[in-house]
Amino acid sequence: MADIMTTVGIWLAAFFTLSIFSFLYKDNPFYKFAEQVFVGLSAAYWLVYTIYNILIPNLFDKLFTDFAGNWVLLIPMLLGIMMLLRMFTKLQWLSRYPLALMVGTSAAMSMLLSFKSDFVEQMAATMINPFKFASAVDVVGSIMVIAGTLCGVFFFYFSKKQEGFYKVPSKIGIWFLMVSFGASFGYTVMARISLLIGRLDFLLRDWLHIIK
Amino acid sequence: MKRNLPLIVAFVSGVVILIAGFIPRDPFPRIESTLIDWFMIISSFAILLGQASLLRMNVIRVAEKAPNWQYYLAGIISFGLMLAFGLLWGMEKTPGLLGQGQGIVSQLGVKPFDYLFENAFIPLSSTMFSLLAFYIASAAYRAFIIRNFESNLLMLTAVIVMLGRTSFAPMLTGWIPDSLGWLRLPELTNFIMQYPNTAAQRAILISAALGIVGASLRIILGIERSYLGGGK
Amino acid sequence: MKMPERSVVERRIVFLLLVLAVALPIIFPLGLKTQSTPLTEQVYDLVNSLPAGVPVIISFDYDPSTITELQPMAEAVIEHAWKKGHKIIATAMWPQGPQVAEMAFKDVQARMEKQNPSVKKHIYGEDFINLGYKPGGLVTIQGMGRSMEAIFPTDTSGLKYAEIPMLKPVRTLKDIRYVISLSAGDPGLRDWIMTANGKFNVPVAGGTTAVSAPGFLPYVNDQKQLHGLMGGLKAAAEYELLLGYEGTASLGMNPQSVAHILILAFILFGNIRAWKKRKADKLAQEARHG
Numbered sequence: 006m007a008d009i010m011t012t013v014g015i016w017l018a019a020f021f022t023l024s025i026f027s028f029l030y031k032d033n034p035f036y037k038f039a040e041q042v043f044v045g046l047s048a049a050y051w052l053v054y055t056i057y058n059i060l061i062p063n064l065f066d067k068l069f070t071d072f073a074g075n076w077v078l079l080i081p082m083l084l085g086i087m088m089l090l091r092m093f094t095k096l097q098w099l100s101r102y103p104l105a106l107m108v109g110t111s112a113a114m115s116m117l118l119s120f121k122s123d124f125v126e127q128m129a130a131t132m133i134n135p136f137k138f139a140s141a142v143d144v145v146g147s148i149m150v151i152a153g154t155l156c157g158v159f160f161f162y163f164s165k166k167q168e169g170f171y172k173v174p175s176k177i178g179i180w181f182l183m184v185s186f187g188a189s190f191g192y193t194v195m196a197r198i199s200l201l202i203g204r205l206d207f208l209l210r211d212w213l214h215i216i217k
Numbered sequence: 218m219k220r221n222l223p224l225i226v227a228f229v230s231g232v233v234i235l236i237a238g239f240i241p242r243d244p245f246p247r248i249e250s251t252l253i254d255w256f257m258i259i260s261s262f263a264i265l266l267g268q269a270s271l272l273r274m275n276v277i278r279v280a281e282k283a284p285n286w287q288y289y290l291a292g293i294i295s296f297g298l299m300l301a302f303g304l305l306w307g308m309e310k311t312p313g314l315l316g317q318g319q320g321i322v323s324q325l326g327v328k329p330f331d332y333l334f335e336n337a338f339i340p341l342s343s344t345m346f347s348l349l350a351f352y353i354a355s356a357a358y359r360a361f362i363i364r365n366f367e368s369n370l371l372m373l374t375a376v377i378v379m380l381g382r383t384s385f386a387p388m389l390t391g392w393i394p395d396s397l398g399w400l401r402l403p404e405l406t407n408f409i410m411q412y413p414n415t416a417a418q419r420a421i422l423i424s425a426a427l428g429i430v431g432a433s434l435r436i437i438l439g440i441e442r443s444y445l446g447g448g449k
Numbered sequence: 450m451k452m453p454e455r456s457v458v459e460r461r462i463v464f465l466l467l468v469l470a471v472a473l474p475i476i477f478p479l480g481l482k483t484q485s486t487p488l489t490e491q492v493y494d495l496v497n498s499l500p501a502g503v504p505v506i507i508s509f510d511y512d513p514s515t516i517t518e519l520q521p522m523a524e525a526v527i528e529h530a531w532k533k534g535h536k537i538i539a540t541a542m543w544p545q546g547p548q549v550a551e552m553a554f555k556d557v558q559a560r561m562e563k564q565n566p567s568v569k570k571h572i573y574g575e576d577f578i579n580l581g582y583k584p585g586g587l588v589t590i591q592g593m594g595r596s597m598e599a600i601f602p603t604d605t606s607g608l609k610y611a612e613i614p615m616l617k618p619v620r621t622l623k624d625i626r627y628v629i630s631l632s633a634g635d636p637g638l639r640d641w642i643m644t645a646n647g648k649f650n651v652p653v654a655g656g657t658t659a660v661s662a663p664g665f666l667p668y669v670n671d672q673k674q675l676h677g678l679m680g681g682l683k684a685a686a687e688y689e690l691l692l693g694y695e696g697t698a699s700l701g702m703n704p705q706s707v708a709h710i711l712i713l714a715f716i717l718f719g720n721i722r723a724w725k726k727r728k729a730d731k732l733a734q735e736a737r738h739g
Contacts, residue, residue: 007326014336021337025344029351029464034288041288043341044271045295050338052268053303053330054544057311058581059261062603063254081255085262092269101223101445103259108436108444109227110252113234114588116433118643122674123426126647127419130670142399146412153413157420178420183367185417187374188409189663192681194353194375195382196518196659198471198708199682201350202701203343203517205472215476246595253585253592254599260584309551310579310606334548339513346514350708354467355460358715362723372716379713382683383706384481407486410666419667 019212022204131155153181224439231437272296295337302329374409381406463715470711474703483702488669489687491677492654495627496526501534503626504619508641509539509546509553511633515658516549519631521685521698522656523553526629527577528561529692536615537577538625540601542589542636547581547605554579564694574613581605586636590644593622623649627676631656638665642674652676656684 024039064082067075084103091100131154135147159171160178167175210216230252237245275289275296283289306321307313308330318328325332363369380386386402393401399408435441485493499505507526511519530537539550554577561568571577580601583589592600597619598610610616618624628645630653632638638655642665645651654676657665662680669675679688682705685698 006324010325010332014332017336018340021340022344025341025348028348030461037285037288038291039341040345041292042295042337043345045275045292045297046299046333046338046341048268048271049296049299049303050334051264051544052300053308054547054582055261055264055584056304057307058544058547058605059257059583062601062607064258064261066602077251078254078258081258084255085259085265088259088262089266089269091266092273097446098219101219102226103262104444105223105227106230106252107256107259107263109230110234110256111588112227112433112436113231113238114591115643116430116437117235117238118587118647119426119429122643122647122668123422123429126670126672126674127423127426127667130667130672130674131419133671142408146408149412150416150419153416154419154423157417158423161420161424178417179367180370181413181417181420183370184374184409184413185421185663187371188378188414189660190371190375191378191382192659192662194357194379194709194712195681195683195705197347197350197353198705198712199518199659199701200343200347200515201467201471201708202475202682202704204340204347205468205704206475206517206697206701207340209472209475250592250595250599253588253595256588257583257585257592257600264584309548310573310604312607331548338545339516342513343516350471351464351467354463354712354715357712358459358463358719361716361719363720376713376716379709382681383709384479384483384702385706385710387484403484403486410488410663414663415666415669418664421664422667 015211019208022208026204127154149181152177157181220442220445223445224442228437228439231433235437299330299333302333306330308334377402377409378406381409466711467708470708471704474707475700478700479703479707481703481706483683483686483690483699485687485691486684488666488678488680489684490691491669492526492629492656492679493529493677493688493691495652495654495676496529496533496535496629499533499535499626502536504536504538504615504624505530506538506540506622506625506628507550508542508628508630508632508637509550510542510630510637511549511658512543512545513549515633517697517701518658518682518685519633519656520549520553521682521696521701522679522688523549523631524557524560524696525685525688525692525698526631526656527553527557529688531557531561531571531576535626536575538616538619539577539579541582542584542586542640543633544582547579550579560694560696574608575615578613578615579605584636587640587644590622590640591648594644594649595621597621597624621649622651625651627652627654629654629656632661633658634661638675642668646674655679657681659683 021039021042024035027033028036064078068078068082084106087099088103089100090096131151133147133151135144135151138144138147156174156178158178159174160182165171206216233245233248234252237249272293275293277283278289279286279293303313305313305315306318306328308328322328327335361372363372380389381402386406390401390403398404432441436444496505507523507530509523527537539547539554541547541550554571558571562570573579581604583600585592589600597616601610603609604613622628622645625645628641628651630638630641632641632655638653638657638661641653641655646653652673655665656679659681662678662684665675665678665680669678679685682698682701685696686702689696689699
């Protein structure tokens, strides 16, 4: 029975794959059906995992097994319920409290952490001695890192109009950004093609058995 | 009052986290730990809210027989099935309300939740995103036109990187002597990624970090209030 | 029957050519070989440098939409860590993470047994553990820095943290010897870099989809914010090469390479067409005013 169900499963997977691919020809009922099934499965998946991975072990288990030691968890539970009240227009204002707590906490935390890792450490990483390298390629590259970073940051300075001499580092910054966007485009093509490879591999190997 | 009190909550929680970042002495680390534990639990309810809103919207569309209501019904049914399977028999090692479901596992080979995950969710999710490959191919043919020096630079870099990250790259430029080895496609691609790309991305990171600091301060100080939504 | 517009026909031809460019090399592999790059070698060296018995975290921060790129990386890193005797703790910042983690552990064990039937069978709870999904990104990771047990009171099967043998020496994130985050977006690698490395000085390495890879390169620096980066299917193929086997990523490089050439051809033809059109428009304008 398990073997039959495995085969049924592969055909189900192939059906959904081809339904989504049919959109490339034009929008059609199979695609619409597959799209909504995906939405439903995705939502339910997330809900089940939220219940089993967070609400039960981090909240309900603790409250039921040791209420005296964990009664304070009633507060986030109450805040969570207030969050759910966002669905009702008259009670929406109650959801602002848990939102404010979350937003305040995450804003402060990301401010501290990103200032250190994305500002201080990045500035330190730019303060290199380009001439310490033996190879000319690395020397030129390191000079490019320093110049490119400074000019790139200059480009993003919008508080003063960039005219006259100030246009020069901005222009150089744009060139470095264009090189970076070109590299990002190349990598994006790589990523998108990889996704297609996976699906065609499934269809040819697991479904049609053209490849062993 | 309905807007001012939440702003005070955001201010207090933000300031406590900021102080705890610099003063690792009681009570700040304990308050920080508590806030972190609460954050995870409240996030879970936010996820619940999202799913509940989605379900409500779909039910309304089906009840009002909106255009394409049959598809929304299919969405609701698939949601219900996946939820029921997950709650009753759990997934992988996690037991459900009816335990590990050995009986049903012997029929299906895996739990029903995992069966739907492997044979419906994975194909749907992967295929949905694999459509992007076709769109990028179509865009490459119609939209990536060289117009000026900057777009030339972008396209030249893209060509080098796209060729350099293939298995053809060593063959195409293997004939270049070692003295000019940096011109070989794989080495040239590594150079572009390691130096000019890093420089530009670093500039973006530094500028974004300053933006994050500005935006976070505005939120903590109550200047930015859009997260509270409209109304009084 | 009404004929479709020329642009629609062109688009369908482009799609068909792309399918052929990807499908044919899958069916008839070209036998192309890949070369490793310094970024992937750094990740390899990090895993290789540590002795047996150390606890490590592999964070599965992706969903099935990027499984083609990230799952081969996950399997390669798991195999390497197991061969080195590291104790793997699987976590996830994305809800589908725990499930793809289970798939990866099963597939790696099966492949290792196929290669060598007498290979050690890795035991759940002693050699690896799946602690499941937690939301919150950097806030949650910060919590792990204070107490792992507070964030993960149980594993995915319901076993209490204190009852799991391999977790006894792991009280906080600082007891972890490295974190490898396989990340498709946010939350993911950036949060691990900012928190695990930035605040707790835990070595972090990463695998990302090719789309995100260029944005993480500034973190590969002398400050060792990132100990190497695997970006995309090619990096997964490189890691397989370093481990000495040809997996799905290595086989995927055949169609990947052919498709890249096709995309470049599309760009070339598109530009030639645009140039011809500009020239024709210019001539027409000159004729009108001439």
